[in-house]
Amino acid sequence: MAMGATRSRLVSLRAPRFRVYAAKAETVSKVMDIVKQQLALGADAAAALTPESKFTDLGADSLDTVEIVMALEEEFKITVEEDNAQNITTIQEAADLIDKLVG
Numbered sequence: 001m002a003m004g005a006t007r008s009r010l011v012s013l014r015a016p017r018f019r020v021y022a023a024k025a026e027t028v029s030k031v032m033d034i035v036k037q038q039l040a041l042g043a044d045a046a047a048a049l050t051p052e053s054k055f056t057d058l059g060a061d062s063l064d065t066v067e068i069v070m071a072l073e074e075e076f077k078i079t080v081e082e083d084n085a086q087n088i089t090t091i092q093e094a095a096d097l098i099d100k101l102v103g
Contacts, residue, residue: 023095027076031095034071039064051092068094076102 023031028051036046039058049058055065069085072078072094078101080088088094 023092023099027099028091028095030075031072031091031098034075035068035091038068038071049091051095052090054090056089072098078102 032049032051035041035053035055035058036049039045039055039060041049041058045058055068060068065088066085069080069088073080076098078098080097080101084097088097
């Protein structure tokens with residue numbers, strides 16, 4: 001058995017490297033504005049909006065989330081891959097991804 005073949009079957013014991021993104025306040029603010037607009041949030045819901053707010057907790061369904069992502073793509077002139085789009089569940093996650101793509 002070749003060494004390369006054996007090596008590829010071994011599980012790495014190294015801890016995965018996690019990337020932490022802290023989006024700029026300006027990006028978070030723009031994302032919040034887009035979410036407010038796309039979900040037509042009332043004054044009370046808009047006032048309670050935080051970076052940790054989950055789209056589903058705000059009443060968004062899967063179509064709403066797609067529309068939010070499309071609005072973000074247009075605003076920031078980016079393209080969000082489908083895999084990434086499915087992982088966006090909060091305002092902060094959206095802002096972090098945007099800063100990563102723009103950055």
